[in-house]
Amino acid sequence: MSSNKPTIKDIASAAGVSAQTVSRVLNHKPDVAPETRQHVQQLITDLDFSPSEAARSLVRQRSKRNSFIPGKVWNDEDGNPIQAHGGCILHENGIYYWFGENKDTPTKKNRLIGFNVDAVGVSCYTSTDLYNWKNLGLVLPAVKDNPAHELHINKIIERPKVIYNALTQKYVMFLHLDTEDYQFARVGLAVCDQPAGQYEFLGSFSPNQAESRDLTVFKEDDGKAYLLHSSEWNATLYVAELSADYRKTTGVFTRNFVKASREAPAVFKRQGKYYCLSSGCTGWDPNTAEYAVAENILGPWKVIGNPCLGPNSNQTFFSQSAFVFPVSGYNDAYIAMFDQWKKEDIGSSRYLWLPIRFEGEQMVIEWLDEWDLSVF
Numbered sequence: 326m327s328s329n330k331p332t333i334k335d336i337a338s339a340a341g342v343s344a345q346t347v348s349r350v351l352n353h354k355p356d357v358a359p360e361t362r363q364h365v366q367q368l369i370t371d372l373d374f375s376p377s378e379a380a381r382s383l384v385r386q387r388s389k390r391n392s393f394i395p396g397k398v399w400n401d402e403d404g405n406p407i408q409a410h411g412g413c414i415l416h417e418n419g420i421y422y423w424f425g426e427n428k429d430t431p432t433k434k435n436r437l438i439g440f441n442v443d444a445v446g447v448s449c450y451t452s453t454d455l456y457n458w459k460n461l462g463l464v465l466p467a468v469k470d471n472p473a474h475e476l477h478i479n480k481i482i483e484r485p486k487v488i489y490n491a492l493t494q495k496y497v498m499f500l501h502l503d504t505e506d507y508q509f510a511r512v513g514l515a516v517c518d519q520p521a522g523q524y525e526f527l528g529s530f531s532p533n534q535a536e537s538r539d540l541t542v543f544k545e546d547d548g549k550a551y552l553l554h555s556s557e558w559n560a561t562l563y564v565a566e567l568s569a570d571y572r573k574t575t576g577v578f579t580r581n582f583v584k585a586s587r588e589a590p591a592v593f594k595r596q597g598k599y600y601c602l603s604s605g606c607t608g609w610d611p612n613t614a615e616y617a618v619a620e621n622i623l624g625p626w627k628v629i630g631n632p633c634l635g636p637n638s639n640q641t642f643f644s645q646s647a648f649v650f651p652v653s654g655y656n657d658a659y660i661a662m663f664d665q666w667k668k669e670d671i672g673s674s675r676y677l678w679l680p681i682r683f684e685g686e687q688m689v690i691e692w693l694d695e696w697d698l699s700v701f
């Protein structure tokens with residue numbers, strides 16, 4: 326070995342492959358045979374190899390993006406696939422924060438939903454341009470050593486949503502917490518003084534004593550916030566007013582889309598009207614998206630139909646809604662985030678981000694192979 330610190334060349338010669346192959350493994354390129362990949366990864370661990378800062382910055386430059394490519398692997402600035410599923414965006418002082426489920430662990434069988442993964446925790450990435458994302462790691466890791474803990478790796482931690490509470494001056498994270506059999510069905514709460522610090526887990530609650538699985542939160546300009554959650558075994562979507570500190574529900578809530586079985590809600594406000602995009606309930610498998618419009622977030626909601634347009638639009642382009650957010654600095658510009666689940670290898674699930682177009686009050690999400698913010 327040339328020095329104490331192994332280089333890519335050292336790994337390559339130990340593995341009997343080219344330096345290029347090692348680099349392809351490091352950059353998670355798909356075209357490396359699984360046994361070679363495993364062998365190289367093992368040597369990387371055994372020889373304690375870590376890419377130098379120079380190599381990292383080369384990766385960053387090479388992988389700098391200036392467009393969205395829905396459904397393709399989306400690498401972070403270090404060249405690793407982004408792990409932020411079922412996520413949300415928070416925009417603060419010119420920085421976008423992308424929170425989501427880290428599912429970078431082997432997929433296992435699950436009796437109720439076919440497949441699942443051990444919980445890893447909630448990741449956070451930051452960006453100033455929405456194309457290039459820096460990985461800040463886990464802001465709320467799953468708990469490894471206490472099986473009774475609500476965040477233990479054998480539990481379900483899904484759909485993190487973060488909003489800022491001006492009263493307590495805390496960022497508040499809402500989570501769908503569950504047991505492997507999805508019977509727990511509660512809302513997890515975590516708080517932090519900064520958007521991307523380590524979140525303190527506060528425990529869980531049942532909003533208005535009801536079940537809660539897929540969820541999202543919506544914050545009004547005046548600071549009032551609402552929790553939208555699939556309840557009654559996902560048959561009905563509840564909209565529940567949150568207390569001023571966002572830590573509990575107030576008792577004011579409505580039952581919406583009754584027995585229509587909607588989940589994966591994504592809510593936003595445009596020109597005084599509320600829009601709720603959601604999916605049907607078919608586990609990891611895609612189904613038809615639907616959106617509804619309301620004058621009041623508590624309803625009544627008027628179902629309009631499927632906003633998707635283009636190939637496979639009846640199956641939401643083989644994906645499921647996660648979140649919708651307005652793009653800062655653009656007029657009437659909203660991006661819809663979807664998860665394209667790969668149920669047999671959930672950690673390799675992809676993201677689809679697509680622009681929303683409005684025709685009057687009608688919302689259209691049209692498939693694009695590649696696009697950038699100039700569409701707005």
Ligand code: DGJ
Nearest residue numbers: 438483539588589608609
């Ligand atoms: C659909 C939900 O929307 C996802 O978040 C996840 O819970 C899957 N079901 C599991 O099947």
